[in-house]
Amino acid sequence: MDTNQYLDLFLDESREHLQNMNAKLLELENNPGDTAIVNEIFRSAHTLKGMSATMGYESMADLTHKLENVLDAIRHGERAVNEAIMDALFASVERLESMTEAIANGAGDTKPAEDLIELLLKVSESSVQRSEAQSGPNPEEQNDMSDYNTYEMNVIGESLSQGYSVFKIAVTLSESCLLKAARAYMVYQIAEQSGDIIKSEPSIEKLEEGAFDTQFVFTLITKEPLDDIKEKILKVSEIDRVDIEPVTVKKDSKPEDEKSGKAPIRKANAHSSGQSIRVNLKRIDTLMNLFEELVIEKGRLEGLAKQFKDAELTDITEDIARTTQALQDVILNLRMVPIEQVFNRFPTMVRNVSKELNKRIRLNMEGKETELDRTVIDEIGDPLVHLLRNSMDHGIETPEKRKKLGKPEEGTIDLKAYHSGNHVYIEIKDDGAGINREKVLNKAIKNGLINESDREHLSDQEVYQLLFRTGFSTADVISDISGRGVGLDVVKSKIESLSGEVFVESEENKGTTFTIRLPLTLSIITALFVQMGDEHYAIPLANILETAMVKEDDIMNVHEKEVLAFRDSVIPFIRLADAFAVPGERPSGKFIPTVIIRHGSKHAALAVDRLIGQSEIVIKPLGRYLGDVEGFSGATILGDGRVALIIDAQAFIH
Known part of the structure; x- marks a missing residue:
């Protein structure tokens, strides 16, 4: 069975787990003693490791395994959460995200991870020693094989619906077996010739090291009969017994997260209690194109109704117009996606940039449930990154300067999204230095963008719009964050390409607000x-x-x-x-x-x-x-x- 058919599912699940890990790491940084948070991150890491191993992405599985070791040491009290550990965890999740996107782009998990693996080993020496000292599988990993994660349950359910059989196979070696790893390898070779292994306890890595007692268990998807598989495995020497039982997905089966009492990572909208399914975006695009043709034909029909002035034709046209409007609302809603998936990438970015700038910055987010057309969602991320980085660098002052000005040492950036009419508004507001009107004017005159005579009659809004001119920057020092004249001009051009607008309000020493207005849909x-x-x-x-x-x-x-x-x-x-x-x-x-x-x-x-x-x-x-x-x-x-x-x-x- 070709695992490529599960690639989209793997990518969706991986992104959700990584998003959850990022959010929980931020919580852990503020609550380092909360083991419940650590356990939730560990569960996501454990699931991600199993998924990537099942799909054959060994680099990703290896990095996640080392990340799991660090989390395991923390939750067992062997390591305390400190800045070095948090930096290593954040860096690892960021690398896993880049690996996921590389896989999505067809490059595979080829991004090197040795540097992060070495870093994780360094910050978790005690957990590594404990793991290597064990003579058998980790009790945490020796879980009930009936407890599959969401991804594995989906794979099993899909396989069963396609006529495959799914077996849980427990192999027990004889007590006198000396080459346990070799015997396990031979069994797995036989199994892989018959189908696909989607879960192994203990892990493949521990089997190869011989780090298990006399039994190992795996789940196999196959079309071969149960007796044939058992007969093949028993031909391997030094095997005492082979126990095989079919695996089925019961109607009341729940993912691991739900069984633990924790909320599942994927949340339905608060107002929706119905079931949901994943739909390929291409199918929605095709539906949208067909609907667009329907709108055009509706226009033709309305034209004919006006031309012939036939009462019955007019009534039919009005009925079709009402139905078409209702259909349009449904189809446009299918394309609407919460802006949460864009917002969720920013807390980690703000954390990293704050450390780089030696500033203390808190990011508040509001309106993450606000929905936008998928095409707009895909394009709006980069402009928001530029505006946030601009607020962090140009807006928020250093803790020392803020203290002198009588402000809290920690600066605040508010990121807010909301609907108004047929538009979506996104605001980025900081409580920083604001925009110095004279500094902008002097730089604009120096660059030849305006004349000296323009200084007095330009409104504040016209002065602020100068910031969006290509190559314009008020930064005194060029850095990796800003100062090269690249950023706000990109924001303006990108927003305008989306049929949107961007406005600026500012008060010196009080702060600046950038407001983006976007249409709900572009088609x-x-x-x-x-x-x-x-x-x-x-x-x-x-x-x-x-x-x-x-x-x-x-x-x-x-x-x-x-x-x-x-x-x-x-x-x-x-x-x-x-x-x-x-x-x-x-x-x-x-x-x-x-x-x-x-x-x-x-x-x-x-x-x-x-x-x-x-x-x-x-x-x-x-x-x-x-x-x-x-x-x-x-x-x-x-x-x-x-x-x-x-x-x-x-x-x-x-």
Whole structure:
């Protein structure tokens, strides 16, 4: 049986266990005497070791085994938790995470771990000596073979459903056997020719060392009959007996974590009591693509209903529209993922960077259950890393400086996510030094980004936006954390590529808040359709402030550019027909249909021939032949089958 079919399950389970270990290590650092926390970390490490060994990832299994030894020594009181041990544990989990991602990318667990294995041996000398001095298997590991972890139970259940048999095989060697390791090796060779071994007690490593009494037990997945397997094993000399019993997964079977009374690592949503299944993301993407085609066909049907003005057709169209809306809600929810999986990587990062900067920083997280589209979740991690590192380096002061300013020596960063309307907001707020307006202005003038005359009339928000310019940095010292002019410009470009915005609020010596606003989904949006000549265009409703009928006399010329007075400011006035070179005569009249668009704090007025109305649209990329056409973010298909380009508000404002 090919174990590759279980790779996705292995990766999901491994990530969950590593995530749990990271979270519990942070708790252990604050509560070093709490053995319950150690036991939970040990259980995750033990399960991870068994999973990686079963899948054949020996480097990962070896590192996890050494990590397990350290945890075992701690929970038995042989080693006390100290900074050196915590650093070694965190480093090991970080390496295991990189191994897991390497496996996911097809590289296998080839990342070297000898340095960490040596470090773990060093901080756990007593536990290693105890382990090596044992003449038999560790009582903690000599557990009941019916107690399989979640991963092993899933493998067994899947195998049974595919027609395989699962046997627990206990082999007892004769008391006079001198080469126990060799006999065990021969038995395992026979077993592996018949199927796949998913669990061994004691471990393969101890069997090879001969570190067991006269019996070893393993679980085998096979299609061969029980009697044939037993006959083959008994042909090996110096074996007294072979006991084989079938393994079945009962309906009331529970993973190891549940039997111990501990909460399972995988938690259902608080409002959900139903069962859940894993679904490959590609299947959800396929479902989404089919639904997008349905939305397009719905638009065509609505167009026909308006054209023929048939009452029965109109009723059917309205029913389909309601059903489609309900279906859209369900499908979009399938793609929604809690932002928790992004947030959970940050406490360890903050801990490591704090030590590097010799600062004391506490990270508070709120709203981890807030959900975002999977495509946004996959992209938002790096921008948040940049903002957090910026807050730690530029924002939070050293303990000595904070003490002089009358602040607590420990700085605080609040990471918060929440829904509001059709958007998700993420805030990174620190209680540090804040942004020095004059320092930013001086650096911007020095770099030629603005003129000296701009110093007085720039608003605070406009000054803060200078921080997002490419290559701009206020760091006095270049370090691995910041100061190379790389970071906030990457944040801005990445957020904007996700159709989002980033805002800054700051008060000197009080702190800084970065706020990111993101759409719930990127594939289906509501847009306003406008017309120029015979062409239709779509403007995302999220970028529209208002529509207006502008008098021709209200349009002014400044430096040979048309502008419009709008709410105590002057904004660019852009005639889209001219910008897109749309052929044909423009409609005559005193009033011009105009759309006021916004991006961040900036605005522009777009003049069109006619306002048509708003509708839900499916965003389609322009394709590799057109590439990134300036002024457009994509295209959509109209109800009559024609293609309408989607106007990029950001491009016009820039």
